[in-house]
Structure formats: C-alpha cells, structure tokens
Amino acid sequence: MKKKIFVDGLSGTTGLGINERLSKYDNIELIKIDYDKRRDINERKKCLNEADLVFLCLPDEAAREAVSLVTNPSTKIIDASTAHRTISGWTYGLPELSPSHKEEIKNSKRVSNPGCHATAFVLSLYPLIKNNIMPADYPVSCQSITGYSGGGKNLIEKYEDKNKDNPYTKAPRPYSLGLNHKHLKEMMVHTGLVNSPIFLPIVANYYKGLATIIPIHTSLLNKKLKGKELYNVLAHHYKNQKFVKVMPYIDEESLGDYKYIFDGGLDITACNDTNLAEIFVIGNDEKNISMIITRLDNLGKGASGAAIQNMNLMLGYEEDLNL
Structure with a gap:
C-alpha cells in the first residue's frame, strides 16, 4: 500500500x-x-x-x-x-x-x-566533544559561508535583481551581527557545548553551497592531539556513513598535491546537487593549530x-x- x-x-x-x-x-x-x-x-x-x-x-x-x-x-x-x-x-x-x-x-x-549551518557545525564538533577531546567550554568560533538560496524566496529575489546598483551583489555580506543567529541553540544542544560559539555567517553572490570553518588551538584541547590525530577521530566516527565523508588529511606538505584543492582554495559548491557532507581536517602542528571545514549543499543535506x-x-x- x-x-x-x-x-x-x-x-x-x-x-x-x-x-x-x-x-x-x-x-x-x-x-x-x-x-x-x-x-x-x-x-x-x-x-x-x-x-x-x-x-x-x-x-x-x-x-x-x-x-x-x-x-x-x-x-x-x-x-x-x-x-x-x-x-x-x-x-x-x-x-x-x-x-x-x-x-x-x-x-x-x-x-x-x-538547520543548514547547524548540520555542518554539529557534524564537525560532535565527535570531539562526545569523546572528551574538546572540552564542553572550549571557546569555539565559526565562520560559515553560504549561497543566497539559504535565505529563501525573498533573499533570492534581492540577489537576482538585475539592477546594476544592486547592493546585495557587490561583495560577500556578513550577517546576524547581533551574534544571536537562530541556529545557535541548536548548535550548542546537539554538540554539548556549554557556551555559545562566536558564529559569523556570510552570504555571498552565488546560489547554493555552504561551508563552516572552525579553527582549533590544539593546545587548549583536553587531549593534545596533532592534526592527523584529530582527523583520525572524525574519520573513525563517520567511517560507515553513506552521506558524511571525511576527506583525506591536509597539512602544509600535502597541500600542493591535494586533488581537492582548487587553485589554492577549497570549492564549497562541490557537494551541490547531492546529499553529501564532506569534512576536511587541516593541520599545522608546528603552530599547534588545526581547522575543520565542512561543506554541503544548503538545499540538499542542509x-x-x-x-x-x-x-x-x-x-x-x-x-x-x-x-
């Protein structure tokens, strides 16, 4: 039936x-x-x-x-x-x-x-907090860049207005500057964070595709893991998932030969028209810093x-x- x-x-x-x-x-x-x-x-x-x-x-x-x-x-x-x-x-x-x-x-x-931003954010941090690698009171900051379709019909109309002086199309636009984005509570509850992250979403002049960018000072973690070890935690956690993929580890030595890098940067639209979320861990152990970037289609997996x-x-x- x-x-x-x-x-x-x-x-x-x-x-x-x-x-x-x-x-x-x-x-x-x-x-x-x-x-x-x-x-x-x-x-x-x-x-x-x-x-x-x-x-x-x-x-x-x-x-x-x-x-x-x-x-x-x-x-x-x-x-x-x-x-x-x-x-x-x-x-x-x-x-x-x-x-x-x-x-x-x-x-x-x-x-x-x-939510679209929250999906990428929670996927990035849940395994670290769940395994007591990142403390629940870690001072998390996150930037998220997204296409304008995430704002719905009204924002789409504003970006697709053909007026040559359209202010929406001039440059990427940070928003939610009151630091109170509607996804924040969701981000905290479903990662286990006890303090609100500093979250800065940015909308840009392209239709869809989203990426959250989370920097990590590894010296502030409960377990002082190097970049590759952070990568291993995420890779193990999501190893059997159909729609969440942890991509090969990136460090300074591998950056030049890494096939997923596009002209020195990361294409955040590469998951468009799929239900995939792809997680990248980038490390610089000499400086005790790492970064987690998670990309997805804000209209797909988001x-x-x-x-x-x-x-x-x-x-x-x-x-x-x-x-």
Missing part, C-alpha cells in the same frame, strides 16, 4: 525541493491541497490527518500551529522549521551522529530537520535532502533511496 505524504508549505525552497525529490517515488501518494485553500485551517487539518507522514516547510509559529492540528496518532511529522529542534519529545534528524540517533529517528513520530533521508528511515525504506 502506498504511503500518503503531505507537504505543508510547498511554495518555499525547502518545500519545492522536497516535492521534487518525492516525484522519484512510486510507492507514495502525495496529498494535494488547492492553492486557494492552502491557508484554510480546516482543509489543512484534513490533509495533515490523512497523511502517514507530513513535511512542515513553514515559519516557526505556523509549524507549531500545524502540529497542534494533528490529532491522528499515526501521523508522523518532519518539521523543517527551527521550532522543534531543541524541544523535548522531538528527535533531532541528523542520523550520522551515532547509531542511537539513527534508531531514534527510525522509531520517532516527531523529527526536527536540522534542507530537503536531509528531510527525505529522515523520511526514508521513518517509513522503513533504505536510507539512501532516491538520494
């Missing part, structure tokens, strides 16, 4: 991405709502409760409202908003963190889809791809089906 799926909030970038990916399935039935009834609460409630699984691609308050409308105890929900990522009773949808994370997703009826991966697990499909 086909599973019934409803996407609430189909017009945004994440909703559209999920809908496109769902078109590859022949074992599901999409519940559709008339465009002029998409804000009709009774019509939405009907669709929500008919579904075996619902994707919520809505602003936070609207997502909370949608959850309150679900009275069918069998309906499973994947919420792509920020609303439930740190709420008790909801499972965090990043299965690569541990076998228990994956099992919880498989058995959950309420899964919160991670949004709709992750949602489909979670759906596959929740419905008992192969995790990588149609991904």
Whole structure:
C-alpha cells in the first residue's frame, strides 16, 4: 500500500525541493491541497490527518500551529522549521551522529530537520566533544559561508535583481551581527557545548553551497592531539556513513598535491546537487593549530535532502533511496 505524504508549505525552497525529490517515488501518494485553500485551517487539518507522514516547510509559529492540528496518532511529522529542534519529545534528524540517533529517528513520530549551518557545525564538533577531546567550554568560533538560496524566496529575489546598483551583489555580506543567529541553540544542544560559539555567517553572490570553518588551538584541547590525530577521530566516527565523508588529511606538505584543492582554495559548491557532507581536517602542528571545514549543499543535506533521508528511515525504506 502506498504511503500518503503531505507537504505543508510547498511554495518555499525547502518545500519545492522536497516535492521534487518525492516525484522519484512510486510507492507514495502525495496529498494535494488547492492553492486557494492552502491557508484554510480546516482543509489543512484534513490533509495533515490523512497523511502517514507530513513535511512542515513553514515559519516557526505556523509549524507549531500545524502540529497542534494533528490529532491522528499515526501521523508522523518532519518539521523543517527551527521550532522543534531543541524541544523535548522531538528527535533531532541528523542520523550520522551515532547509531542511537539513527534508531531514534527510525522509531520517532516527531523529527526536527536540522538547520543548514547547524548540520555542518554539529557534524564537525560532535565527535570531539562526545569523546572528551574538546572540552564542553572550549571557546569555539565559526565562520560559515553560504549561497543566497539559504535565505529563501525573498533573499533570492534581492540577489537576482538585475539592477546594476544592486547592493546585495557587490561583495560577500556578513550577517546576524547581533551574534544571536537562530541556529545557535541548536548548535550548542546537539554538540554539548556549554557556551555559545562566536558564529559569523556570510552570504555571498552565488546560489547554493555552504561551508563552516572552525579553527582549533590544539593546545587548549583536553587531549593534545596533532592534526592527523584529530582527523583520525572524525574519520573513525563517520567511517560507515553513506552521506558524511571525511576527506583525506591536509597539512602544509600535502597541500600542493591535494586533488581537492582548487587553485589554492577549497570549492564549497562541490557537494551541490547531492546529499553529501564532506569534512576536511587541516593541520599545522608546528603552530599547534588545526581547522575543520565542512561543506554541503544548503538545499540538499542542509534542507530537503536531509528531510527525505529522515523520511526514508521513518517509513522503513533504505536510507539512501532516491538520494
């Protein structure tokens, strides 16, 4: 029997991405709502409760409202908003963190889809804090650069405005300068950090692709590991994962011959149109510093791809089906 799926909030970038990916399935039935009834609460409630699984691609308050409308105890929900990522009773949808994370997703009826920046950040640091290599009070700083699609339809329109004096296209733009980005709580809760990281996201004039950049003073770690040893921790932790890859170690000696380096730098769009997250560890042991760079498609593993991966697990499909 086909599973019934409803996407609430189909017009945004994440909703559209999920809908496109769902078109590859022949074992599901999409519940559709008339465009002029998409804000009709009774019509939405009907669709929500008919579904075996619902994707919520809505602003936070609207997502909370949608959850309150679900009275069918069998309906499973994947919420792509920020609303439930740190709420008790909801499972965090990043299965690569541990076998228990994956099992919880498989058995959950309420899964919160991670944020794009948070996905890369949490993947980078979770193994280090979990293994007591990085102290929970380590003074973490992180820059994250992303394409403008991460800002949704409104920001896309601003960047794609063809006005020659368009200020959005002149240079990369640091934002969230109040140091209170909406992903921060999620980053702390799901890594185990006790202090807020200094997090500076930057949006640039390209459509999609994201990378978090986290510098590490290895002398401040609980275990004074060299760069290659840090790499080994991450490589071991993610060794059996289909969608998280720890790339070969980089140091000053290997930099010139490293095939993933593009003209002296790293291409942060290389995971676009995939559900991959790729982690790079770069070390300079002479200076006791290392760096972790994690890249992904902010619309893929950072949004709709992750949602489909979670759906596959929740419905008992192969995790990588149609991904």
